[in-house]
Every structure is written in C-alpha cells, then in structure tokens.
Amino acid sequence: MSDHAAPPATLEFVSVAPAAVPGLRGGSAYRARGLEAGVHRGLPSTTLTTIFSLDGPVLGAWDEGALGTSAGSRADLVLAGMHTAPILIDQPTHQEGIQLQIDPLAARTLFGVRAADLVGAFDGAEVLGRIGRDLWERVGDSAGPRERIERIARTFRTWCADPAARAGRVRADVAEAWRLVLASRGRITMDTLAGQVFLSPRQLRTEFAREFGLGPKSAARLTRFEAALATIAGTVHHERSPDLAGIAADVGYADHAHLTREFRRFTGASPSAWIQEERRNLQAGGHGTAQD
Structure with missing residues (x-):
C-alpha cells in the first residue's frame, strides 16, 4: 500500500x-x-x-x-x-x-x-x-x-x-424574432414579439419552431434562465454567495421561488444543489467564466 x-x-x-x-x-x-x-x-x-x-x-x-x-x-x-x-x-x-x-x-x-x-x-x-x-x-x-x-x-x-x-437562409422575420428574444433576455411578450416581426402569433410559433426546434415562449423562458445562470456562475467564480432573490428580480422572475422552479425545470436540481455540484468547475473558469 x-x-x-x-x-x-x-x-x-x-x-x-x-x-x-x-x-x-x-x-x-x-x-x-x-x-x-x-x-x-x-x-x-x-x-x-x-x-x-x-x-x-x-x-x-x-x-x-x-x-x-x-x-x-x-x-x-x-x-x-x-x-x-x-x-x-x-x-x-x-x-x-x-x-x-x-x-x-x-x-x-x-x-x-x-x-x-x-x-x-x-x-x-x-x-x-x-x-x-x-x-x-x-x-x-x-x-x-x-x-x-x-x-x-x-x-x-x-x-x-x-x-x-449552405441550407438556404433563415427567414428575416424569424431571425429578427430570435434576436429580439435574446435582446430582451426573454422578457418580451409573445404578442409584442409577433407584432414586432409582422407575423400572427400562430405564424410566429410555427415558423420559429420550424427553424429552431423550440417555440418562442420556450426560447424566452430558456433565455431568462440562461441570464440567471450566468449571474450565478459569475458570482460563484469570484467566490461570493449569489443573492438568488436579487438575481430573480433582476432577470424578470416573480420571486425567488419562481427562479427555483425554473432552475429545477432546466437543470433537474435546485440552485444551491447545482452550485455545490459545479463549484470546482465554476471557480476554475467553467460555464463561461474562464478568463483569457
């Protein structure tokens, strides 16, 4: 031994x-x-x-x-x-x-x-x-x-x-819808989004899903989660404890409980459990926190 x-x-x-x-x-x-x-x-x-x-x-x-x-x-x-x-x-x-x-x-x-x-x-x-x-x-x-x-x-x-x-081009209105979802960090309403790109809500859902494989509402929820995740990851990378209630408010969740529900939906774990699992990766620069 x-x-x-x-x-x-x-x-x-x-x-x-x-x-x-x-x-x-x-x-x-x-x-x-x-x-x-x-x-x-x-x-x-x-x-x-x-x-x-x-x-x-x-x-x-x-x-x-x-x-x-x-x-x-x-x-x-x-x-x-x-x-x-x-x-x-x-x-x-x-x-x-x-x-x-x-x-x-x-x-x-x-x-x-x-x-x-x-x-x-x-x-x-x-x-x-x-x-x-x-x-x-x-x-x-x-x-x-x-x-x-x-x-x-x-x-x-x-x-x-x-x-x-190339496999053709993305429809201009669908590409613009995608950019608007990202720019709003998922906080744009579907009616507003459809109006901005001059499509009916039904057309928007159909063409968006045909191009990206998920609908605009799911994309908006995913974008909001991604914004929360990036903030949490960056905070842990700098060896601070994330203020989950503050992050929830900042990215557009109704409250801390809403953030936790969405986090579980997308990760299968609570924010605290995920942080514990990924702490070493986050501190080393994983999940987009790496520095040049």
Missing part, C-alpha cells in the same frame, strides 16, 4: 473570444486531470453545443442508466441542438478538448442544416460527415489550445464562404 497521496485535481480553461470564430457566442479550451469520476449535467442553453473531445469520446444520455450503453450516445465530435432538459454526461477522471457555443442563426451557414435539425443530435460526424471527422483530426494534431482554436476558426470561415454547403 502506497503512502503517497494522489495529486490534487487540476482544471484549466482558456476562453475563446466570440469574434475569433464565426457564429460563436462563447466557448473554451479545457483540460482536466485527477477528477472524481461521476455524472455532469449538460445544461440547456440558447446555443448549439459543439465539442471537440481529444481525450476519449463524450458519453451522454437523457437517463443516467443509459450512460455508456447502446441506449446512450458517444462521440469524439459532439454537435447538439437546443434542448429544455439537462443531458447527463459521463465525467471521466481526465478530459481535454474544445467546447463552443454556436448561435442557432449560424447553423445553416456552418453546418448545412437548420438548428431544428440538430434537436436530438449528438454525434457531429454523423451530421457533418467526412469534413467533420477531418476537422476533428486536425484539431487533435494541433500543438495546443490556441492553435486548435485557430484551426477551427479557419475551417469555419471556409465553410461560411462556400455557398454550395
């Missing part, structure tokens, strides 16, 4: 500037060693999740019992659409890669599909085919995070410049 203690876990995050990669809203290069194996919650967001995993495939499932089985999903290149419930991700003791949050308006240009076509997707190689596998290999051959990010950025710029690979 060894008397040597195991080395402490290390987590490293390097943020990716949104301007660096076409369609990017946020992202980071990550590297972790010595983690405790477990299950991580992949939270809903208003972005498409793209992961280049360079230290073994990502294993995911909607039910914990399916993780690592044929009922679950596994991929070295993950490309997932928006969802409104957490996806469970196997957390190994070591991991390394690049995670990007892509705006759904860029899906047609970058990936040749609508954001709605990615709902339920997981394996990016199945969506992108050979070009996706080639990019994953080139990223893996890169010397470090900065070179990896630059290779992704160059490839995405090439894809954007290829009109033959």
Whole structure:
C-alpha cells in the first residue's frame, strides 16, 4: 500500500473570444486531470453545443442508466441542438478538448442544416460527415489550445464562404424574432414579439419552431434562465454567495421561488444543489467564466 497521496485535481480553461470564430457566442479550451469520476449535467442553453473531445469520446444520455450503453450516445465530435432538459454526461477522471457555443442563426451557414435539425443530435460526424471527422483530426494534431482554436476558426470561415454547403437562409422575420428574444433576455411578450416581426402569433410559433426546434415562449423562458445562470456562475467564480432573490428580480422572475422552479425545470436540481455540484468547475473558469 502506497503512502503517497494522489495529486490534487487540476482544471484549466482558456476562453475563446466570440469574434475569433464565426457564429460563436462563447466557448473554451479545457483540460482536466485527477477528477472524481461521476455524472455532469449538460445544461440547456440558447446555443448549439459543439465539442471537440481529444481525450476519449463524450458519453451522454437523457437517463443516467443509459450512460455508456447502446441506449446512450458517444462521440469524439459532439454537435447538439437546443434542448429544455439537462443531458447527463459521463465525467471521466481526465478530459481535454474544445467546447463552443454556436448561435442557432449560424447553423445553416456552418453546418448545412437548420438548428431544428440538430434537436436530438449528438454525434457531429454523423451530421457533418467526412469534413467533420477531418476537422476533428486536425484539431487533435494541433500543438495546443490556441492553435486548435485557430484551426477551427479557419475551417469555419471556409465553410461560411462556400455557398454550395449552405441550407438556404433563415427567414428575416424569424431571425429578427430570435434576436429580439435574446435582446430582451426573454422578457418580451409573445404578442409584442409577433407584432414586432409582422407575423400572427400562430405564424410566429410555427415558423420559429420550424427553424429552431423550440417555440418562442420556450426560447424566452430558456433565455431568462440562461441570464440567471450566468449571474450565478459569475458570482460563484469570484467566490461570493449569489443573492438568488436579487438575481430573480433582476432577470424578470416573480420571486425567488419562481427562479427555483425554473432552475429545477432546466437543470433537474435546485440552485444551491447545482452550485455545490459545479463549484470546482465554476471557480476554475467553467460555464463561461474562464478568463483569457
């Protein structure tokens, strides 16, 4: 029996500037060693999740019992659409890669599909085919995070410049509706939104869901949750206790209880339970809190 203690876990995050990669809203290069194996919650967001995993495939499932089985999903290149419930991700003791949050308006240009076509997707190689596998290999051959990010950025710029690979254009009124939902942080009413883009409420719901895979009301609720989550994550990153009642009021929830209900809906846990689960990641720079 060894008397040597195991080395402490290390987590490293390097943020990716949104301007660096076409369609990017946020992202980071990550590297972790010595983690405790477990299950991580992949939270809903208003972005498409793209992961280049360079230290073994990502294993995911909607039910914990399916993780690592044929009922679950596994991929070295993950490309997932928006969802409104957490996806469970196997957390190994070591991991390394690049995670990007892509705006759904860029899906047609970058990936040749609508954001709605990615709902339920997981394996990016199945969506992108050979070009996706080639990019994953080139990223893996890169010397470090900065070179990896630059290779992704160059490839995405090439894809954007290829009109033959595009899946048409997002309707202008639907794209504007999406931008208005984000700009209001989910606080715009559906009647106001429909009026702003000159669609009937029914037309708005139909065309919005056809493009993004969820309706405008769900998108607004998700946007509001995302604003609360970002504030909570940033507060914990700076080693302060979040004022949940104040955050609830700031992002448009009726009260602290309303925030907690919505948080449970999107994460499967209360805010305090989620903070406890993710504290180490948050303090190290995960969930968009990484610094350059």
